[in-house]
Amino acid sequence: SQLYAHHPNLTVKTVLDYTPSIPDDDKNVQVVEASLNKEYFFPIKTHRDFEVDPISSFTSALSNLDTDEEFWFQVVTKPIPDTWQETGTSYVTAIKEGQSWKSDSIFSVLIKVVKTEISQVFINIIKGFFVTPQEEDFKPLPKQVVKLTSNQENEVNIIENKISRVGYLVNIRAVSFSPDPIKSQSTLRSFIASLKQYTSVSYNSFNVKV
Numbered sequence: 053s054q055l056y057a058h059h060p061n062l063t064v065k066t067v068l069d070y071t072p073s074i075p076d077d078d079k080n081v082q083v084v085e086a087s088l089n090k091e092y093f094f095p096i097k098t099h100r101d102f103e104v105d106p107i108s109s110f111t112s113a114l115s116n117l118d119t120d121e122e123f124w125f126q127v128v129t130k131p132i133p134d135t136w137q138e139t140g141t142s143y144v145t146a147i148k149e150g151q152s153w154k155s156d157s158i159f160s161v162l163i164k165v166v167k168t169e170i171s172q173v174f175i176n177i178i179k180g181f182f183v184t185p186q187e188e189d190f191k192p193l194p195k196q197v198v199k200l201t202s203n204q205e206n207e208v209n210i211i212e213n214k215i216s217r218v219g220y221l222v223n224i225r226a227v228s229f230s231p232d233p234i235k236s237q238s239t240l241r242s243f244i245a246s247l248k249q250y251t252s253v254s255y256n257s258f259n260v261k262v
Contacts, residue, residue: 080229080232080233080236081227081228082240084226084240085223085225085260086224086226086247086258086260087224087258087259088257089257089258090257091139093136093143094211094214094254095210095211095214095256096250096255096256096258097249097250097251097255102249110125113243113245113246114242117239121230122229123226123227123228123229123239124225125224125225126227127224128222128223129221130220130221130222131219131220132221141215143211144208144211144212144215147208148200148208206254207254210254226240226244228240244260247260
């Protein structure tokens with residue numbers, strides 16, 4: 053129902069499993085998996101960033117397939133909790149404040165949160181003994197504004213746009229088959245080359261593992 057709500061002219065039909073059509077001769081089968089080169093909160097270019105349909109690059113790469121050749125492109129997605137944006141938010145904050153940033157593991161992030169909570173409790177206890185009413189009204193000076201470069205501003209904007217949306221875990225694979233192993237490799241290289249159109253300055257890019 054959700055598909056039809058967004059695409060009323062969509063046609064959905066059940067098809068037979070096509071995987072048995074691939075032979076057991078692995079010399080003619082080429083398989084790759086794509087991952088991201090940068091941190092996951094950096095986006096790739098989307099259809100809004102293209103003047104022409106990016107799908108045309110894929111269809112062009114596959115236009116020379118013969119009837120006894122096949123190419124599969126698989127995208128597996130899974131929604132994740134909205135906590136995935138926290139790392140991207142911390143990166144954007146560091147850029148805006150002119151600070152250095154490094155990626156933390158999940159374990160180190162949890163330790164940092166616990167330390168912050170414990171230290172805040174002690175600070176509030178100490179303030180309750182020593183802070184006077186006049187001191188409570190004291191407001192700290194505003195932070196100095198950091199002048200960002202045009203590349204940094206663009207980077208911050210595209211990251212903020214991505215982390216404002218629902219997150220998904222994504223796995224991308226491609227399989228190329230041909231009776232000629234050289235032709236199979238050539239088709240796969242053309243497909244990998246078409247993935248390069250999704251990157252630009254400040255954007256993420258695909259790292260393809262064979």
